[in-house]
Amino acid sequence: MLDLRQVVSMVLLLVNGLWKIIKSGxxxxxxxxxxxxxxxxxxxxxxxxxxxxxxxNIMNARDQxxxxxxxxxxxxxxxxxxxxxxxRRYYRDRDTGAYHFLLDxxxxxxxxxxxxxxxxxxxxxxxxxxxxxxxxxxxSRFVPGISAMSVWEITKQAGEAARGxxxxxxxxxxxxxxxxxxxxxxxxxxxxxxxxxxxxxxxxHKKAEVKLLTAYDGKETLKSGRRALKHRYSVAxxxxxxxxxxxxxxxxxxxxxxxxxxxxELGGDGAAWVKQGSELFPNTVYxxxxxxxxxxxxxxxxxxxxxYQAAARAIIQQDRQALIETLxxxxxxxxxxxxxxxxxxxxxxxxxxxxxxxxxxxxxxxVIEGQVRHTIARRMKRIGARWSPGGTDRMAxxxxxxxxxELDHYLAxxxxxxxxxxxxxxxxxxxxSKGCGIEDTQGWLQAxxxxxxxxxxxxxxxxxxxxxxTCLT
Numbered sequence: 001m002l003d004l005r006q007v008v009s010m011v012l013l014l015v016n017g018l019w020k021i022i023k024s025g026x027x028x029x030x031x032x033x034x035x036x037x038x039x040x041x042x043x044x045x046x047x048x049x050x051x052x053x054x055x056x057n058i059m060n061a062r063d064q065x066x067x068x069x070x071x072x073x074x075x076x077x078x079x080x081x082x083x084x085x086x087x088r089r090y091y092r093d094r095d096t097g098a099y100h101f102l103l104d105x106x107x108x109x110x111x112x113x114x115x116x117x118x119x120x121x122x123x124x125x126x127x128x129x130x131x132x133x134x135x136x137x138x139x140s141r142f143v144p145g146i147s148a149m150s151v152w153e154i155t156k157q158a159g160e161a162a163r164g165x166x167x168x169x170x171x172x173x174x175x176x177x178x179x180x181x182x183x184x185x186x187x188x189x190x191x192x193x194x195x196x197x198x199x200x201x202x203x204x205h206k207k208a209e210v211k212l213l214t215a216y217d218g219k220e221t222l223k224s225g226r227r228a229l230k231h232r233y234s235v236a237x238x239x240x241x242x243x244x245x246x247x248x249x250x251x252x253x254x255x256x257x258x259x260x261x262x263x264x265e266l267g268g269d270g271a272a273w274v275k276q277g278s279e280l281f282p283n284t285v286y287x288x289x290x291x292x293x294x295x296x297x298x299x300x301x302x303x304x305x306x307x308y309q310a311a312a313r314a315i316i317q318q319d320r321q322a323l324i325e326t327l328x329x330x331x332x333x334x335x336x337x338x339x340x341x342x343x344x345x346x347x348x349x350x351x352x353x354x355x356x357x358x359x360x361x362x363x364x365x366x367v368i369e370g371q372v373r374h375t376i377a378r379r380m381k382r383i384g385a386r387w388s389p390g391g392t393d394r395m396a397x398x399x400x401x402x403x404x405x406e407l408d409h410y411l412a413x414x415x416x417x418x419x420x421x422x423x424x425x426x427x428x429x430x431x432x433s434k435g436c437g438i439e440d441t442q443g444w445l446q447a448x449x450x451x452x453x454x455x456x457x458x459x460x461x462x463x464x465x466x467x468x469x470t471c472l473t
Contacts, residue, residue, distance in 0.1 A: 014038065014042050040082030044081060045084075051088070055103040070089075070091060074087050077109075078143060080118045080143065082145075114145075114150065115154065119143065123135065123146070132148040156394060160394060161410040163237075173249075180250060184256045187262045189217055190265045190365060192289070192366075193213045193273075195209040195273075196380075198210055199386045200386060200389065210392065215232070217231050229367060235247065236396040236399060237396055241272075241276050245277050246280070261283075264281040264284040267286075268289060285358050285359075296348055304334075307326060307327075327349075
């Protein structure tokens with residue numbers, strides 16, 4: 001345990017600080033701020049002392065023949081209760097010549113990381129909701145020492161972890177022949193895909209397309225009455241079409257038992273890359289998204305009510321010839337840009353005729369536009385937002401992971417304690433409850449009055465507390 005002098009010192013620091021705050025006559029706002037500052041000051045000191053005590057125990061328990069003590073070095077960190085600094089020892093491994101901070105390794109505290117896990121979780125959560133600068137500003141209201149670069153670095157590391165996992169999964173399935181074991185069972189699987197253009201910086205291109213796939217196996221009604229996608233899972237990236245579908249199909253195979261899937265319903269806006277998904281899933285039926293169908297009809301035929309109604313009627317009746325005649329007739333009666341739009345609409349509808357006439361599955365499709373808006377566009381298409389090519393892919397992956405409730409998975413940077421380290425610190429956890437070996441704490445306190453040595457002994461109230469403590473019976 002901590003030295004009792006340290007514990008008493010912290011209690012006195014807290015009491016003295018509270019008394020000063022009360023006497024200052026501050027208003028409600030400054031009262032809250034001062035209480036926050038005081039509590040952080042106390043907790044960070046206790047936390048630093050706790051870590052230093054652990055470091056001392058590690059030094060005493062290490063294999064001294066192997067680990068040679070070298071020196072002490074200071075390190076700062078930021079936890080949920082504030083920023084702190086500690087001095088811990090580092091050693092040289094006589095067998096390998098490598099240097100170790102055994103405390104850092106025991107805590108799984110990687111070098112270069114100032115923020116502790118809970119702060120990293122908060123930074124990543126906010127960084128995927130709003131700009132890095134705003135996320136840092138929000139966090140700094142509670143814990144000083146957070147910069148926009150800190151938030152950016154955390155999201156970058158998490159994004160690279162997400163991309164690395166996607167690469168490994170795609171390689172395992174399509175190069176090594178590994179068959180993932182799915183979790184969910186279903187006979188019909190719905191897949192909907194679409195792309196969203198995102199502004200670029202430090203790139204030859206002004207825009208880059210983020211591809212998004214949303215998979216689910218039906219819709220269900222919640223207790224609130226709201227309809228929700230069953231087992232929804234999203235995949236997002238800026239890869240080329242082939243690589244995207246390979247990675248996406250591997251991700252889908254990890255979620256569903258594909259050998260039980262009898263039919264796949266694929267929805268899209270008519271883009272060629274979306275249709276490529278049919279090649280990777282057997283028994284796939286492609287459907288043209290009704291939102292994009294109406295959008296294209298409206299953009300090309302809004303000026304002609306008669307032409308629009310005739311084209312819509314032909315589509316509903318699935319009369320391909322009637323549709324062609326209607327569009328040709330309307331085009332001949334139009335000039336310039338209007339005629340060009342009708343010709344473009346004609347090619348679009350004929351290229352996607354199978355997707356227009358295919359039977360819509362029970363419950364329907366058409367969720368991808370909302371998924372694009374809420375999953376990708378809400379964060380990445382803010383006014384004036386620009387992304388580097390690498391940052392575009394990383395953020396897209398993190399946003400999909402957040403939609404899947406998997407965001408924290410990519411913060412897992414800790415590793416199990418190595419055999420070497422376990423041997424250095426002992427096979428059993430360090431028991432910090434037997435620190436000073438004092439059994440009669442009350443008697444020791446009465447005899448030694450450790451608080452008399454503390455620098456926090458100021459004010460009448462603290463002296464009164466000490467008097468009460470020393471008179472314990």
